Amino acid sequence: MGDRMEDVSTATRVEVTDACIGSGVCEAIDPAMFAVTDDGLAEVLKAAHTPQELADARAAADQCPALAIILHK
Amino acid sequence: MDTATAVTASGFDRDKVNLGDLDFWLRDDRHSALAWLRREEPVSWHEHPDAGKGFWSLVCAADIAEVARTPDTFVSSFGVRVYHDRDESFVRPGTSTMRELDPPEHTRHRRVVSQAFTPKALAGLDASIETYVERIVHDLSGESKVEFVGQVAARLPVQVICEMTGVPESDREYLVSLTNKTMGDQDPDYGSSPEAGSEAVRRLNEYGLELAARRRAKPGDDLFSRIVAAKVDDQPLSEAELGGFFALLMVGGSETTRTAISHAMLAFTDNPDQRELWKADPAGRSRSATEEILRWATPVRHVARVVARDVDFHGVWMSKGDKVALWLESANRDETVFDRPFAFDIARPKNTHSAFGAPGPHFCLGANLARREIPIMFTAFYRAFPEAAVTRPPGRLRSLLVNGITKMEVALNG
Numbered sequence: 001m002g003d004r005m006e007d008v009s010t011a012t013r014v015e016v017t018d019a020c021i022g023s024g025v026c027e028a029i030d031p032a033m034f035a036v037t038d039d040g041l042a043e044v045l046k047a048a049h050t051p052q053e054l055a056d057a058r059a060a061a062d063q064c065p066a067l068a069i070i071l072h073k
Numbered sequence: 074m075d076t077a078t079a080v081t082a083s084g085f086d087r088d089k090v091n092l093g094d095l096d097f098w099l100r101d102d103r104h105s106a107l108a109w110l111r112r113e114e115p116v117s118w119h120e121h122p123d124a125g126k127g128f129w130s131l132v133c134a135a136d137i138a139e140v141a142r143t144p145d146t147f148v149s150s151f152g153v154r155v156y157h158d159r160d161e162s163f164v165r166p167g168t169s170t171m172r173e174l175d176p177p178e179h180t181r182h183r184r185v186v187s188q189a190f191t192p193k194a195l196a197g198l199d200a201s202i203e204t205y206v207e208r209i210v211h212d213l214s215g216e217s218k219v220e221f222v223g224q225v226a227a228r229l230p231v232q233v234i235c236e237m238t239g240v241p242e243s244d245r246e247y248l249v250s251l252t253n254k255t256m257g258d259q260d261p262d263y264g265s266s267p268e269a270g271s272e273a274v275r276r277l278n279e280y281g282l283e284l285a286a287r288r289r290a291k292p293g294d295d296l297f298s299r300i301v302a303a304k305v306d307d308q309p310l311s312e313a314e315l316g317g318f319f320a321l322l323m324v325g326g327s328e329t330t331r332t333a334i335s336h337a338m339l340a341f342t343d344n345p346d347q348r349e350l351w352k353a354d355p356a357g358r359s360r361s362a363t364e365e366i367l368r369w370a371t372p373v374r375h376v377a378r379v380v381a382r383d384v385d386f387h388g389v390w391m392s393k394g395d396k397v398a399l400w401l402e403s404a405n406r407d408e409t410v411f412d413r414p415f416a417f418d419i420a421r422p423k424n425t426h427s428a429f430g431a432p433g434p435h436f437c438l439g440a441n442l443a444r445r446e447i448p449i450m451f452t453a454f455y456r457a458f459p460e461a462a463v464t465r466p467p468g469r470l471r472s473l474l475v476n477g478i479t480k481m482e483v484a485l486n487g
Contacts, residue, residue, distance in 0.1 A: 021180060022187025023436050036191040040184030065429075065436030067142065 012048040012071050014057045016041065019068040026064060030056035042068070085109045092130045092400065093121030093155065095259055095471050098374065104415065107132055107403040116389045119398075123259070124473060125158040128377070128396035129389070132403035134410045134427060136387070140378060140399055141433035147378035147397060148175050149435060155377040155398040156259075156473055163271040164278075166255050166324035169317035176434055183438070185303040185310075186318075189237070189296050192441050198233065202446055205232045206453045213457070213485060218464070221483040226334035227327070229450055233442065234326030238319070239295030240284065248323055251277050255320075256328045260471035263479055274320050281319025282312060296322070328475060329372040330443045333428075334450055335467070335478040336370035340417045341451075342463040347419050352455050359448035362419035366447055368426035369417050371402045374476050376430055401427045402476060460487030 014033065016026075020041045026034035027042065033056055037043050048057040048071070061069040090106045091097055100106070110117060111132045120127035131137050140147045150173055151159050167173055171182035188194060209228050213219055227249065235245045251273040257263030258270025265273075285301045292298045300318055303310065310318065341348040351358050380395045391397065404427040406414040411421075429437035437443075454461065464484050470477030 019176075019180075019434075021183050021434050021436070022191070023438075024187070024191035024193075024441050025436075028192045028441060031193060035193065036188055038188055040187040063425075063432070065432040066434055067432070 010049065012054055012057060012073055014044045014048055014060075015070045015072060016044055017068045017070060019066045021066045021068070023065050026060035026069060029060045029063065033057065034060060084113075087114070091119050091121050092117075092398065093119045093124030093128065093473070095123045095473060098473060098476075099469055099471060104406055107400070107406065108408070111403065111407060116386060124156045125161065126396065128155050128398050129386075129391060130398050130400060132400050132407075134404040134407040134431075137399040137401070137404045137427065138431045138433075140386075140397060141376075141431035141435070144175050144179075144378075144434055146381055146384055148381045149173050149179070149378060150175050151379035152396075153376050153378070153435075154474060155375055155396055157377070158396075159379075163258075163267050164274045165258075165270070166274055166277075166320050167317070168274065168320075169311075169313040170321045172321060172435065179434055181305045182314075183434075185300055185305065186296065186438065189299065190438050190441055195441050195445055198237070198442075199445060199449065201236055202229070202233055202449045203453070205229055206449055210453050210457045217486060218482055218484050221338055221463070221481045222331065222335050222467075222478055223480075225450075225454070225483075226338070226478075227331040229334070229446055230330035231323075231327040233446060234322060234439075237295065237326075238284075238297045238322055239288070239293055244280070248277070248280065249327065251280075252324045252327050255324050256472070256475050256477060257470060257479075259473060260479075263470060274324075277320035277323055278313075278316030281316040284319065285315045325437075326439055326442070328477075329437075329439070330446050332372035332475060332477055333366055333370040333443065333447055335481060336372075336476070337366040337447065337451065338461075338483060339463050339467060339478070339481065340366070340369050344417045347417055348455075350419055351451065352459060355448070355452040355455070358419055359452065361421060361424065362451075363444055363447045364424040364426060365417065365419045365421050367428035367443070368405045368411075368421075368424055371405045371426075371428050371476055373428075373430070374402045374472070374474055375400050376435070399431060401430065404431065458485045461485050462487050 022036045022040040024036050027036055033045055034042050048054040057071055061071055085106050115133045117130050119130050171179050209225055231245055231249050254265045254273035255270045257265035258267050284297055288298045288301045351362055375398045378397045380391045380393055382393050384391050408414050429440045461483055464482045467481035468479035470479050
């Protein structure tokens with residue numbers, strides 16, 4: 001219960017904008033968080049809850065060649 | 074052996090550092106000259122008959138990244154090679170494709186194929202890659218010396234891209250002979266010329282169109298069937314776009330990874346400590362080692378853009394129509410990005426190299442594919458030939474574009 005409350009308060013929403021080129025760089029970093037779908041665009045599968053997920057999301061945003069990943073705190 | 078890694082601090086005569094000169098890229102001290110340029114004149118103008126009209130040269134990683142990420146000012150639609158001027162007519166790999174498009178058109182074309190090149194989609198190819206690698210290694214058994222580029226490095230990537238694209242095995246050798254001609258189009262010793270390179274691209278286009286016709290009649294689940302069936306803005310791709318797409322996949326899929334594999338063999342020979350580090354734990358090392366191989370090799374030396382409107386670039390006035398070369402080979406030795414940039418270090422952490430092009434919309438489509446082929450190749454190769462080593466300095470390709478190795482003798486048993 002306590003954990004869940006904490007998750008909600010610290011969750012970081014991750015967004016892929018229409019600048020996406022479907023390079024798959026994000027999917028390589030965390031396939032549980034990002035997937036390139038049939039339309040060739042990356043999709044966000046979940047928000048970043050844990051420190052590891054947040055680190056992955058930040059790495060994906062840093063390394064995205066199209067600068068298409070935005071983190072909303 | 075790779076004397077190009079030796080770097081001196083001494084100055085250079087600016088007149089003798091001409092990045093448009095094909096001979097510059099064969100010089101053993103070119104990395105020193107690039108380091109000097111990074112320090113003394115990070116944005117510089119060069120003119121040479123080998124490169125058509127004059128052009129700006131960017132050699133620092135940060136400048137290169139900035140331009141690659143500003144596709145509305147530095148455009149691709151007027152050519153992406155520094156020796157490509159708008160008023161000449163050679164056909165090159167990438168002509169009529171997304172490589173020479175800018176957003177938003179570029180984005181729509183890229184999405185036709187992007188899904189096939191994601192890590193998840195490519196994971197299914199590992200078994201095929203392993204089979205091809207085993208076959209290549211098997212074919213070397215009984216030999217003591219081999220010509221590594223032709224017998225090893227060049228064989229894998231073409232098989233893999235052809236399998237993805239759905240090209241029958243019987244046609245693959247013919248296609249390799251064509252991609253070789255496109256890569257060597259500035260090197261007469263390599264049996265090619267701008268005219269022969271142009272003709273080879275036309276033949277790749279023709280083959281692509283024949284394949285397209287077969288796929289239209291009988292679609293499969295291969296990449297080219299997908300491209301043939303795709304619609305961009307509700308329109309199927311034109312004949313020129315289909316043929317161009319095919320040529321781009323063949324050349325991009327084969328000439329680059331083979332160059333990375335060849336340079337890796339040379340680097341492991343020159344740095345036996347790194348080779349032992351790899352062999353001790355291929356699975357554990359392969360990820361960082363592959364990135365270091367890519368940084369070290371930088372198979373594509375440069376990409377170019379054309380300035381779309383007059384711009385003040387950090388105090389340098391660039392005019393509309395100017396060509397700008399982004400020298401990836403220099404970015405990958407930039408001492409502000411890499412510790413000990415001239416050391417081949419397969420455990421290098423946070424290797425933010427530009428071997429796939431600087432980050433931006435044209436980031437290499439095949440990046441995830443190269444990242445699978447390289448470690449599978451070396452894991453199997455060193456398992457079979459743990460002492461293999463290059464015997465003497467290899468042949469270098471004369472090219473402003475590809476950091477190519479033409480021929481390289483390897484003794485399989487050291």
